[in-house]
Amino acid sequence: MGKLIIFSAPSGSGKSTIINRLMQRPELHLAFSISCTSRAPRGTEQNGVEYFFITPEEFRERISRDEFLEYEEVYQDRFYGTLKEQVETQAARGENVVFDLDVKGGCNIKKFYGDRALSLFIQPPSVEELRRRLVGRATDAPEVIEQRIARAEFELSQAPKFDRIIINDDLEKAVEETYEAIRSFIEE
Numbered sequence: 323m324g325k326l327i328i329f330s331a332p333s334g335s336g337k338s339t340i341i342n343r344l345m346q347r348p349e350l351h352l353a354f355s356i357s358c359t360s361r362a363p364r365g366t367e368q369n370g371v372e373y374f375f376i377t378p379e380e381f382r383e384r385i386s387r388d389e390f391l392e393y394e395e396v397y398q399d400r401f402y403g404t405l406k407e408q409v410e411t412q413a414a415r416g417e418n419v420v421f422d423l424d425v426k427g428g429c430n431i432k433k434f435y436g437d438r439a440l441s442l443f444i445q446p447p448s449v450e451e452l453r454r455r456l457v458g459r460a461t462d463a464p465e466v467i468e469q470r471i472a473r474a475e476f477e478l479s480q481a482p483k484f485d486r487i488i489i490n491d492d493l494e495k496a497v498e499e500t501y502e503a504i505r506s507f508i509e510e
């Protein structure tokens with residue numbers, strides 16, 4: 323049975339960037355948990371790769387069918403949720419399942435799996451740098467960026483609830499620190 327690796331942080335901290343780098347390390351046996359979302363794809367995102375993109379109506383139907391391990395309305399009218407089936411199938415294959423979750427979702431999954439899960443908080447050097455990264459990423463409209471920044475203060479206050487805090491200032495250092503944290507956790 324595989325283990326669970328949770329990445330949480332405010333939007334723009336660099337979770338996806340670090341995850342994408344670690345997915346290229348085959349010795350970690352990682353499998354990404356593809357969430358459902360009711361937001362529209364952005365940039366080069368593809369259905370079934372970054373997310374399963376579904377309508378808010380389908381999202382509500384799936385909630386009523388109890389298909390999610392957890393879900394959040396992270397931003398108004400934008401739902402995100404972890405599919406039970408995804409996680410169970412991947413973990414049963416012996417893969418270590420990686421989650422990219424908002425802070426509430428991260429805390430919920432950690433509570434659910436306890437010691438089987440490692441929860442990592444990816445901390446940006448500052449809120450100003452977070453804004454610079456979101457603007458630089460150029461995937462969101464200015465008002466969406468402001469919504470994400472507005473949530474960041476609460477999310478940063480939740481960092482002590484996580485097993486490890488990784489400061490993502492120098493990307494290479496953050497990737498290596500995360501790699502070592504995961505390697506020692508899966509070898510325990």
Ligand SMILES: Nc1ncnc2c1ncn2[C@@H]1O[C@H](COP(=O)(O)OP(=O)(O)OP(=O)(O)O)[C@@H](O)[C@H]1O
Nearest residue numbers: 332333334335336337338339455459490491492493
């Ligand atoms: N250490 C770093 N230094 C400078 N820029 C970085 C660093 N880490 C990531 N970035 C850049 O910051 C932007 C946001 O990163 P990324 O998309 O990985 O964040 P995220 O936490 O996954 O965001 P979201 O929660 O919205 O998916 C990207 O343009 C990425 O290239």
Ligand SMILES: Nc1nc2c(ncn2[C@@H]2O[C@H](COP(=O)(O)O)[C@@H](O)[C@H]2O)c(=O)[nH]1
Nearest residue numbers: 333357393394396402403404422423424427
């Ligand atoms: N609670 C959950 N949060 C999730 C899930 N999938 C992604 N997320 C988080 O949402 C925000 C925004 O993501 P974006 O792709 O629109 O930038 C980010 O913090 C993700 O980590 C999920 O299944 N559950």
